[in-house]
Amino acid sequence: MDEKKLNAAGLATRREVLGAAYVDGAVKNADAFNDDMQVLVTQYCWNDIWNRPGLDRKTRSLLNLAMLTALNRPHELKLHVRGALNNGVTREEIKEVFLQAAIYCGVPAAIDSFRIAREVIDGKDGH
Template sequence: MPSERFDKGLAVRREVLGAAHVDKSLREADDFTRELQALVTEYCWGEVWTREGLDRRTRSFLNLAFLTALNRPHELKLHVRGALNNGVTRDEIKEALLQAAIYCGVPAALDSFRVAREVFREIDSAG
């Protein structure tokens, strides 16, 4: 049974990443992945993303840097969209990725720029 923290996390997760993506992730969860989806929704989104210490824009900037450092393009793609949903501009995303290039390495930043450009193209072609 979902908790209040899960429900808050689900709302934030949908707002940041988009309801279609989140609902698909939850719908496609199976016996192997269902508990991971619950954990991510409740603790990542319901516990951390709802804290008052940082606003969503700042959390998005951090995620862009962290995911670049970890070289996680699939998650980065989601969080580029999330950053845009949280009011981060394309120029700010570019600056965050340039900063990451210096501290995380050029190869990781090259991949992150490719991912961000792909998201921008998808958004531009849909609009």
């Protein structure tokens, strides 16, 4: 598959998970400095990984919530809470991920993740 097709497939998945408005804004705001990063994220992350058959999107979302909690990446966590909800993850499942992350990643990281997820779930995150 050529690079344009890989990028288009990744862009479609990215829009389905994160929402078209967010993704279209990120792509629109790309410039000479960060355009290569947008291409890399779209092609390798959203096509090469998210479109693999080994795990469904819900499972990938659950993994992302745990990993982003461990890495303490609030901006990305907010995006992926929204994506997880789009992928059928329930509030209860999100809660369970953060409770388990509290044990393995630390309570402060999990508390931040709960706070961020609540903003998204309650629609107070500006989206």
